[in-house]
Amino acid sequence: MKTGVEILSTLSNLNCPASRKQLIEVSYKIALTYLKYNFRKVKKILISEELTPQELALDAISSLFESDEENRFIIIEEAIKRWNPPIDSEKEAEFFLNKLIASRIEQHISLLLRQSDPFFSRILDKINYLIKKKGLKKSNYLGNVYVIPSHSDKITGCVIKEEDFNSLPLEIFSSRENLFENIFNHLKNETSFAVAIPLNLLIFRLKEVDSSLFEISEATSDYLEKRNVDSIVESALKITLDKFEMSYIKKGKFDNDDFLLIEKVLKDIAYDMKDGGVSPGLYKYFVVHNPEITQEIYLNRYRNTLEYLFKILKQNIASELRD
Amino acid sequence: MKIDITEQDLFNYVFSPDLLSPEVAEFLNNSKEFSEDIEFFKELKNSLRQELSYQEKKLLAKKIPSYQLNEIIELYPVQTPAKKKVNGLILAAASEEQKKPVVSSRTYYDNNKAYIIKVINYENSCKIFVFSTLYEIIQNFDLIITPQNLKYHIDDNSVPLELDFNVVPESITLEFNLVQQS
Numbered sequence: 001m002k003t004g005v006e007i008l009s010t011l012s013n014l015n016c017p018a019s020r021k022q023l024i025e026v027s028y029k030i031a032l033t034y035l036k037y038n039f040r041k042v043k044k045i046l047i048s049e050e051l052t053p054q055e056l057a058l059d060a061i062s063s064l065f066e067s068d069e070e071n072r073f074i075i076i077e078e079a080i081k082r083w084n085p086p087i088d089s090e091k092e093a094e095f096f097l098n099k100l101i102a103s104r105i106e107q108h109i110s111l112l113l114r115q116s117d118p119f120f121s122r123i124l125d126k127i128n129y130l131i132k133k134k135g136l137k138k139s140n141y142l143g144n145v146y147v148i149p150s151h152s153d154k155i156t157g158c159v160i161k162e163e164d165f166n167s168l169p170l171e172i173f174s175s176r177e178n179l180f181e182n183i184f185n186h187l188k189n190e191t192s193f194a195v196a197i198p199l200n201l202l203i204f205r206l207k208e209v210d211s212s213l214f215e216i217s218e219a220t221s222d223y224l225e226k227r228n229v230d231s232i233v234e235s236a237l238k239i240t241l242d243k244f245e246m247s248y249i250k251k252g253k254f255d256n257d258d259f260l261l262i263e264k265v266l267k268d269i270a271y272d273m274k275d276g277g278v279s280p281g282l283y284k285y286f287v288v289h290n291p292e293i294t295q296e297i298y299l300n301r302y303r304n305t306l307e308y309l310f311k312i313l314k315q316n317i318a319s320e321l322r323d
Numbered sequence: 324m325k326i327d328i329t330e331q332d333l334f335n336y337v338f339s340p341d342l343l344s345p346e347v348a349e350f351l352n353n354s355k356e357f358s359e360d361i362e363f364f365k366e367l368k369n370s371l372r373q374e375l376s377y378q379e380k381k382l383l384a385k386k387i388p389s390y391q392l393n394e395i396i397e398l399y400p401v402q403t404p405a406k407k408k409v410n411g412l413i414l415a416a417a418s419e420e421q422k423k424p425v426v427s428s429r430t431y432y433d434n435n436k437a438y439i440i441k442v443i444n445y446e447n448s449c450k451i452f453v454f455s456t457l458y459e460i461i462q463n464f465d466l467i468i469t470p471q472n473l474k475y476h477i478d479d480n481s482v483p484l485e486l487d488f489n490v491v492p493e494s495i496t497l498e499f500n501l502v503q504q505s
Binding site for chain 1: 339388
C-alpha cells in the first residue's frame with residue numbers, strides 16, 4: 001500500500017517478530033480509518049462505553065493477533081488459506097488485508113450494537129433467519145455488510161448511502177415475507193443504486209418504522225406468542241423496578257421519592273432504547289424530572305445505581321425478547 | 324456505457340491504478356458516482372503513511388501481547404525556579420526597552436535521569452543535544468517531539484539535531500531498537 005511495509009512479505013513471515021510488529025501496526029491504521037469512516041454508527045457506543053476510537057479499533061482487531069500454542073497467528077493463517085485467488089502478489093496481499101480488517105471492524109461494531117441494544121439484537125436475529133431461509137447472501141463492502149440476492153456473487157455499482165436508504169418509502173418495509181424482494185425490486189427499478197441492502201441500516205429502519213418484524217410471531221417456529229414491543233418494555237421495566245425496590249428501597253438505601261424518580265427515568269430510557277437509542281449521559285434523564293438534582297448530586301448519589309439498573313433493564317429486555 | 328464497478332476496482336484506483344483496465348480508469352476519472360468511496364480509500368492510503376504516536380504504540384502493546392514495544396524513554400522539562408522579583412529596580416522613562424534574549428534553552432530529564440536533552444532555540448533555528456548520564460554514545464534511535472509528534476532518526480548523539488525552526492516540546496521521547504522498515 002506504498003506504506004514502506006511490504007504486506008506480502010509480512011504475511012509470508014508471520015513468525016518473524018519484526019513482520020508481526022509491522023503487520024499489527026498497519027492493521028491498526030486500517031482499522032482506525034474504517035472506524036472513523038463509520039463514526040456515526042459507533043458514536044453512541046464510544047460515548048456509552050467510554051471508549052476512544054483508538055481503543056475500539058484495537059478491540060476489533062486484537063483477536064486476529066492471538067497466538068496458538070505453537071505461537072502462530074492461526075486466524076490470519078486460516079484467512080490467507082481461504083482467500084481466493086491465492087495471495088501471490090503484493091497487490092493481492094494489500095487488498096486481502098484491507099478486506100480482513102474491514103470485516104473485523106464490521107463484526108465488532110455489530111457485536112457492540114447487539115450488546116447495547118436488545119431490540120437491535122432481536123431484529124438482527126430475525127433478519128438473519130430470513131436471509132438464511134431465502135438463501136440470500138451477505139457481502140462486505142467498505143466495512144459494511146450488505147444483503148444481496150442469491151444469484152449475485154459480489155456487489156457491483158454504487159451502494160445506497162444512509163440518507164438515501166432512510167428516504168426509501170415505508171411501504172416496502174411493511175411485509176415481512178416479501179421484505180427483501182420489495183427492497184431489491186425498489187433498488188433495481190426505482191434507483192440507480194446497486195441491488196444491495198445495508199444490513200445495519202435495515203435493522204435501524206425496521207426499528208424506527210415499528211415494523212411487523214417487531215412482533216414476536218412466525219419469524220421462527222419457536223415464537224408463536226404474539227406480543228408487541230410496548231408490553232415487552234413494560235414487563236422488563238417492572239422486573240427491573242422490582243429489583244430496585246428489593247435491593248435498594250427496602251434496605252433503606254433510597255427513599256420512596258427516589259423510587260418514583262428512578263421509575264420515571266428508567267421508563268424514559270426504555271422507550272428511547274426502543275425508539276432509536278438512549279441519549280449519551282444518563283444525567284439528562286434525571287434533570288427532566290427533577291431540575292434540582294445537580295451533576296454533583298447525580299454523580300455522588302445516583303450514577304452508579306442508575307448505570308447498574310440500566311444494565312439490568314437491557315438484560316431483562318433481552319430476556320423478555322427470548323421468552 | 325455502463326460499467327460494473329466493484330470494491331476492488333475502487334481500491335485499485337487509489338492503491339494500484341496500473342491494475343485497472345483503461346475503460347474502468349477512464350470511467351472512474353469522469354464519474355462522480357463513486358467519489359465518496361474513492362475519497363475513503365485516499366484517506367486510508369494517507370493514514371498508512373502516518374507514523375503512530377507513542378501513545379498508540381503503548382496502547383497496541385497493552386492490548387496485543389504479540390506486539391513488543393520498543394524501548395521507550397520519555398523526558399520531561401525540568402521545572403525552573405520562578406525568577407525572583409528584584410525590588411527597587413526602577414527604570415527611567417527614557418531607558419532602553421529590555422529585549423527578550425535571542426537564545427533560550429530548556430532541559431529535559433527522564434525519570435531515572437539516565438538521559439538529558441538540551442533544547443536550545445536560537446532566533447529562527449534550534450539545536451537539540453542528547454546526552455547520556457553514563458557518558459555512553461547513544462546510537463540508532465528516534466527522537467520524537469510532542470505534542471507535534473515530530474519524529475527524527477538519529478544515528479548517534481555525537482552531533483546535535485538541528486532544526487530550522489523553534490520548538491518548545493512538552494515532552495521528548497527516545498525510541499530504541501527500531502524495526503528496520505523496507
